[in-house]
Amino acid sequence: MPNTESSVPEQEKLNERLEQANRQLLQSEKMAAIGQLAAGVAHEINNPVGYVYSNLQSLESYLSDLFRLTDAVDSAASIDDLRAIKQNIDYDFLREDLNDLLAESREGIERVKTIISAMKDFSHIEEEEFKPADLHRGIETTLNLVNNELKYKAEITKEFTDIPQVECIISQINQVVMNLLINAAHAIDNFGRITIRTCHQQDKVIIEVEDTGKGITQDNLNRIFEPFFTTKPIGKGTGLGLSLSFNIIEKHNGHIEVNSVPGEGTCFRITLPASQPPGKTDSKTDHGRI
Ligand SMILES: Nc1ncnc2c1ncn2[C@@H]1O[C@H](COP(=O)(O)OP(=O)(O)O)[C@@H](O)[C@H]1O
Ligand SMILES: [Mg+2]
Structure with missing residues (x-):
């Protein structure tokens, strides 16, 4: 006959340990899932951030061309000089490309925003x-x-x-x-x-x-x-x-x-x-x- 008086606290202790093991397992599965997610999310964010960054570099160079043109408003000897600069900086292309760059960058940032809001939704895991x-x-x-x-x-x-x-x-x-x-x-x-x-x-x-x-x-x-x-x-x-x-x-x-x-x-x-x-x-x- 088992001694029930001593086995009940034993059982409780065992249950407590099992519960603790369960909690640790649950935690490790969550950590594995989070690790997996983090790698994916980093990759997903990296791509739009990469092209937004490179677009910013193009914008910088376009802006410096545009400033060359506006600065010349004060220094140019004639309107023909101004026209020459305008042609030189390939103004028409620059204008079109600026719009594309901005649209693309906005899209990239929207994508990052979506991922971040998804992460926020997801992080209420507890x-x-x-x-x-x-x-x-x-x-x-x-x-x-x-x-x-x-x-x-x-x-x-x-x-x-x-x-x-x-x-x-x-x-x-x-x-x-x-x-x-x-x-x-x-x-x-x-x-x-x-x-x-x-x-x-x-x-x-x-x-x-x-x-x-x-x-x-x-x-x-x-x-x-x-x-x-x-x-x-x-x-x-x-x-x-x-x-x-x-x-x-x-x-x-x-x-x-x-x-x-x-x-x-x-x-x-x-x-x-x-x-x-x-x-x-x-x-x-x-x-x-x-
Ligand atoms: N969609 C599936 N197609 C084929 N096998 C699957 C699929 N989902 C689960 N399994 C099988 O069930 C097992 C247990 O899945 P899971 O509990 O998610 O653990 P894990 O993915 O870590 O192996 C997998 O190892 C795999 O053999
Ligand atoms: Mg699995």
Whole structure:
């Protein structure tokens, strides 16, 4: 007969240690995701910043040409001198190119602004409150952040239909979608397609992420939601993405299913209730427990 008097505190201690390990794992998966994101975001920002910088250099040289012309207004002996300078600096080209440079730079800065606002949306990762949210906006935010990981691997197709707002912790749903998108990209060898679909059936909202990747064998299919199950080399996979996603969806009283044909592709389907059952949105629940 086990001695229950001494085993209860033992059990509590063990539970506490397990919980602590869970929290550390959750944190490490988040850190891995953030590291991955940071690399992508740096790349995405680097490109527009690069051409805005080079446009600024061109602007500097154009401005100095323009100043040469306006300064000559005081010093030129005749209007013909002025005309000569105007021709010399290739005024017509400069005028046209200035407009192009400004338009291109504005576009670059807009892109950086979009990425930064997506990062802001994403960084509320600790927020625990269930609130009605626009899933399409969340998906766009996520796409903006992982664009760099995806664009060399797949064409992204969005098949969105009108869906109601969903009562959820949007930063966590974004994280799930991010995991699915990155897994999809990893599964594609050369270049494929990733389709993101949304629809609703009565009070349930469905998100699907489908890829034309290598698929999952029947044996692996039974294991993909297990913590630490990965088929990826060390450094590439933690094996925590899907188990974390599963827990997040479960916490939202939804479910996640997968359909896969080896050699053809995989489709993950998330079903979420548009509104949470009363009393089921306690913010103290063990979200993201692995
Ligand atoms: N879209 C997919 N296509 C093929 N295999 C997948 C896909 N998504 C997940 N998997 C498989 O499930 C495993 C576990 O995924 P995950 O929990 O995200 O961990 P990780 O990506 O770190 O390996 C992957 O290693 C991979 O074998
Ligand atoms: Mg993964």
